[in-house]
Each structure stands twice: as C-alpha cells, then as structure tokens.
Amino acid sequence: MNFKSVFGAAVAAAVFSLATPAFAQDAAAVVKERLGIMKMISDSVKALKASADAGKVGAGDAAKAGAALAGAKKALTLFPAGTGADKVKTRAKPEIWKDKAKFDAGMGKLFAGLTAVEKAAKAGDASAMASAVKATQASCGGCHKPFRGAKPE
Numbered sequence: 325m326n327f328k329s330v331f332g333a334a335v336a337a338a339v340f341s342l343a344t345p346a347f348a349q350d351a352a353a354v355v356k357e358r359l360g361i362m363k364m365i366s367d368s369v370k371a372l373k374a375s376a377d378a379g380k381v382g383a384g385d386a387a388k389a390g391a392a393l394a395g396a397k398k399a400l401t402l403f404p405a406g407t408g409a410d411k412v413k414t415r416a417k418p419e420i421w422k423d424k425a426k427f428d429a430g431m432g433k434l435f436a437g438l439t440a441v442e443k444a445a446k447a448g449d450a451s452a453m454a455s456a457v458k459a460t461q462a463s464c465g466g467c468h469k470p471f472r473g474a475k476p477e
C-alpha cells in the first residue's frame with residue numbers, strides 16, 4: 325500500500341464515521357449537480373412553453389415534463405446543510421437553511437406545476453398545458469426571489 329492509498333483510506337474512514345452520506349459528498353460537486361439540474365429544468369420548461377404556444381402537445385412533451393419533474397425531485401435533495409455560500413461558491417442564500425420548510429414548499433410548487441404539465445401533455449390539451457406552464461414558471465421566481473442571491477461579480 326502506498327502513501328496515497330493509505331491517506332485516501334484514512335480520509336474516507338474519517339468522513340464515513342463523521343458524516344451522513346449527504347455530507348460525505350463534496351459541497352462543490354453538490355452545487356454543480358443542482359445547477360445542472362436547474363439548467364435542464366429551465367431548458368425543458370422553455371421547450372414546453374413553445375409547444376403549448378404552438379398548440380402542438382403530445383408524448384414528447386409528457387416525457388420532457390416527466391424528466392424535469394424527476395430532476396426537480398432530485399434537486400430537492402441537493403441542498404443539504406453545509407452547501408451554502410459560507411462553504412462553497414453558490415448563489416444559494418442562507419435563508420434556505422433558516423426556513424427549509426418554506427424552501428421545500430417552493431419545490432413542492434414546482435413539482436405540482438410540472439405534474440400538471442405532464443398530465444396536460446399526456447391528454448394532448450395545449451391550453452391546459454399553457455396554464456400549467458405558467459404556474460410552473462411562477463414557482464421559479466417564487467423561490468429564486470427569497471432564496472437565490474445575486475450573480476457573483
């Protein structure tokens with residue numbers, strides 16, 4: 325066993341003994357993952373709005389909404405304590421951890437919006453999908469305003 329693997333094993337053991345799995349992850353990697361998901365959700369919602377506006381909705385849109393919903397559910401797990409701006413480069417405000425219930429409720433609105441989008445898309449109902457997309461988009465700002473800080477310079 326060389327030094328590197330001994331050291332690595334010792335660090336892994338220390339991390340494992342001290343932390344829950346969420347903490348064992350590197351905070352920067354958690355931030356990167358949640359940003360990637362947010363970007364995916366953003367691109368999906370834009371595409372879904374375009375479909376609704378064009379009046380052409382269907383299975384492709386339902387699949388897109390379903391994937392965005394799965395991403396949102398994953399994103400909810402990607403804001404563990406210890407991933408705030410005091411620890412890592414992020415726009416996540418400390419308010420998230422001061423009022424986690426409100427933050428989680430904001431995610432709940434996003435889930436509800438995307439669930440309604442998926443349902444409308446499955447039904448091929450463009451006007452229902454347009455209003456569901458609108459509700460989904462309202463959830464973005466509803467959370468970003470209290471919980472996302474300004475862009476770093």
Ligand code: HEC
Nearest residue numbers: 359362363366414415416427430431434463464467471472
């Ligand atoms: C419950 C809270 C919440 C909801 C709902 C939410 N976001 Fe976010 N979003 C955040 C937070 C917090 C960040 C900043 C994360 C960070 O910097 O670590 C963020 C970051 C982003 C980013 C930046 C990604 C990047 O690569 O820099 C985009 C784009 C985004 N959100 C789009 C959306 C869209 C579009 C919606 C709605 C369809 C949405 N978000 C809904 C909390 C939310």
